[in-house]
Amino acid sequence: MKCSGSVLMRLVQVCFLLYSTVNQAQDKKQAGLKAILSGKKVSMENEGQVAENYFGGGYYYLNGLKLNAGIRVARLPLALQYLRQDYFYPAHAYNNTWQVRFDREGLLDNYRRQLKERLGVDDLVPKDQLLEEAKNRTNNAVKAAMDSMKQAYTIQYGEAMEGLDTVQDYVQQDVSGQFRSILSADYSQIIKEKEARLKQLLEKRGGSLKERQEASKLQKEIAAYYKLVDFYKRYQELRKQYDLSGLNKQLVQEQAERLRRYEKMMDDPESVKELAAKHLPQSGLEKFFMNVQKLNLGQQTVSLSPLSLNSYLHSGVSMEVLKDNKYLFLLVGKERDLNALYDRAVFSPLTQNDHTASGIRVGRGALDGNHTHLSLFSFKQSGALTEGRTFDMPSRSTLVLGLSNRFNIDESSSLQLEVSRSATVYDQAAYGSDTTGRKSALGRLFSNDNLGQSIALMLKYRGNFDKAGLNIGADVTYVAAGYYNPGSPFLARGTRQGMLSVRKSWWKRKLVLQLRGDLREYVYGNLTDRKWQHFSYLADARLKLPGGQQLSLKYQPVRGVQVMPGTRLLQNASDRVTVKLNLQRRVGQAFYRNMFNIAYSSSRYLLATQYTGVKTLTFTSLQSIAITGHLLYWNNTYNYARNPDGLAYLNSSYNTDAGFTWQLGKKWSASSALNYTSATGWYKQLGARQTLTAMVIRNLDLSFFIDVRTNIEQSAAYYNDLIRADWSLKYNF
Known part of the structure; x- marks a missing residue:
């Protein structure tokens, strides 16, 4: 390698400059670091839980360690969080996650x-x-x-x-x-x-x-x-x-x-x-x-709108910027898509099926205000194999294009329209032709192929007429059976849904009446002639009484129908009527409260070839008396069930627990309770619960909870969880 004299001289000058800079930095190290990086607060939380495992019997231990810190980097406040979760049953498994958030x-x-x-x-x-x-x-x-x-x-x-x-x-x-x-x-x-x-x-x-x-x-x-x-x-x-x-x-x-x-x-x-x-x-x-509204690094949950990103959990970077009413959102990250719990028995060696995600959303207006936004998100799903390569899950590339527009109709009402289309290919390329000559995901996204089967629409109306004491809400959603959006994991494909809600108040909101109806229709896969329809309604009237008391009456009917060629079959139906009364009164230094509910429920469902039903009448009384910092409570729930088939946990039951809180000096507080519960034809249990919380030393908080029960009578075998314990330790530095 050859080097001219001028270059060598320049290199010497640069080295000398670096040396001088380092010396100056050493002299000003403390002041410089304090100006650039300064701590705000640090806290540590450790929580543990012991309970019985539902599937395999025996007890498991779940421990979670969380570290929180607030620091300033170049005068910018950042919130840091580290979470380690350890699961002991029967072997040891753990998971580490971290997050950095711009405060x-x-x-x-x-x-x-x-x-x-x-x-x-x-x-x-x-x-x-x-x-x-x-x-x-x-x-x-x-x-x-x-x-x-x-x-x-x-x-x-x-x-x-x-x-x-x-x-x-x-x-x-x-x-x-x-x-x-x-x-x-x-x-x-x-x-x-x-x-x-x-x-x-x-x-x-x-x-x-x-x-x-x-x-x-x-x-x-x-x-x-x-x-x-x-x-x-x-x-x-x-x-x-x-x-x-x-x-x-x-x-x-x-x-x-x-x-x-x-x-x-x-x-x-x-x-x-x-x-x-x-x-x-x-x-x-x-x-x-x-101008940065949000900046998150590490594991995070992102929600923008139902048809773009909604409750999307991933690890990566996301940033939201709003300047001069111009909006920009960027996302790069990876989703760790864990296998469904009920699949583990069949596909226990199935590896995690991960996604890499990236995308952008641009437009005018803030996300929670009037806006017009265009979004494009890409999801790359890797392949997964079982041991011996006997079961293959091919890789999948998906693009989701969305348009969201929200605007005010007048001062009291607004309308939001969102349109989205997805395109998926099962290959390794999202932007080029695959090996079979089919269109890429990008090509499919802007083509007319199967347009009706790959789109989703949503329309929302909100009207708040305060002078009239009236609130109106209406939603309409359509999701085609072929629409696939990994960024909105709880959006069911093949769904048509409509919602209408009306709320009216009188006499300065002392009397409130709410009516709501939800209609949903599901189509699974390509079987468009087979549908599931779900209808649910709500009528709720509430009356405020003197002294902060309240009386309410609620009626909730629900219907589930399966539609097949030539037949319409009622699968399930339920009707529930609830009366709630909130009673409270102050007597001297004591404050008494009773949340009293009476609920009647009638449910029927199709079991094999015939209908069966359960009728229940439930009485609930949650009573408490607060006296000079202490609380005495007595909670009772009696559920009378008319259950001809005697299915598990659908029989009559009774639960009562009574307890009180007490103080041990200035630093310790506790709550003690006794419990009795019974289920007709199954068991009768007696138990006790104890909670302890304390500030052991300055900045150190400790809490402990244990619930221990014993069967005084057992008529049939059932899943039993007789011991449960939780503890928490928090320290602020």
Whole structure:
């Protein structure tokens, strides 16, 4: 390798510059690190659970360790979280996840604090100039009259007017109280006594020199008193003449309005952004992050809209930016798609079927406001094999294109429309032709092939008419049987759904009536002639009673129907009527509450070739008494079931538990309870529960819970979970 002299000289200069920079950095290491990276708070939580395993019998232990920290990097607040989960049964398995989240609210709160230190109400919300001028003119006029009276008083009596010399603002200060404090009842009584004494002296028509001097002094004091009375009357006339009370009321209202506008400016994120950019020193990185709504790294759940990303759990990076009403969302990550629990018995060696995901969403308007957004997301699903390569799951590439538009119809109602289409190919390429010559996912996305089988539509209407006490909501959703969106895992394919909800209130929301209906139809796969229909309705009336009490009546019918060629078969049906009464009353230092429910339910379902049904009547009473920091409770639930077939857990049952909370010094608190439960034809159990919580030392919190039961009578074998224990340890550094 050859190197010229100039290059060598340049390399020496760079090395020298680096050496000098390192030395300077060492000298300023502490200050620099503190400015760039600073800790905010660190906390540790460890939770454990012991319970019986449902499938295999025996007990398992689940432990979770969570570390939370708040730090600042280049003055940007970040929230860090690390979670380790350990599962012991029968062998040991564990899972580690982490997350870094940009704390936007923390950044705004820091700016709010700095802005409030620098800028007051007068700086951001100017005073009403006309009102200020009127105040000054009125104050000057009243002050001139008062100063003239005080000066005349001082000249005439050789002394200042007590208590009124320091008053400067006669508009915002009602000095009537100061006059009244001077002209008090005691002072008036003294003047009356002095008038009586003066009368006695004057009736003598002469007298000694001492008595004549006393009379002269009394006359001066009495005249000064009545002069003050005249001044008070004159001040009252001035208040009425210049309407000081009305002007002062306007000033108070203006000050309150200015303070309200100031606090509103400090609460509004957009306003804080503008003020911080104008009045606070900011780096380029800070200016950029002022427009970042969200930035998450690591494991996270993303929800944008039902037909794009909704409850999508993945590990990666996502960022949401909003600037000048322009919206941008970016996503890159990986989903660890665990196998369904019920598949493990058949496909126990099946490896995890992972997805890699990436995508973008752009448009105008914020996500939760009026907007027009276009999105495109790509999901790459890897292949999975069993041992011996006897079962293959081919790789799959999916593209999902979506358009979301939300707008206000008027001030009280809004409409949102979302359209989405998906395209899937089972090969290794999403953007090129596969080996069989079929179209790529991108080609299918913009073609007319199977358009009706690969789209999803959603329409939402919301109307809030507060003056009429009326709220209306309506949803319509259509998801084709061939539509596939891994970003919305709970969206069932082959679904048609409609919802209508109406809520009306009367008498300042003391009486509320809600009606709701949901209609759903499912089509699985390509069997379009076989459908499942589900109908559910709700009628709920609630009446608020005096003292925070409430009475409600609810009716909920549900129907499930299977539609096949030439037949319509009722699969299940249920009707439920519930009456709820919330009773509460304060008696001395005690507060009593009882949540009392009565519910009647009638269910019938198709079992094999005939219908069977269960009718239940349930009484529930949740009672509690709070007395000076302690709580006593007694909860009862009795369920009478008319169950001809005697299926598991559908018989009559009764559960009661009573307990109380108690304190052990200042740091320990506990809750103890006894429990009895029974299920007709199955078991009778007696148990106890104990909870302990404590602040062991400063910043260290401990909690422990255990539930232990024993069968005092067992009529049939059943899944039993007689012991359960949970504990939690939290430490803040």
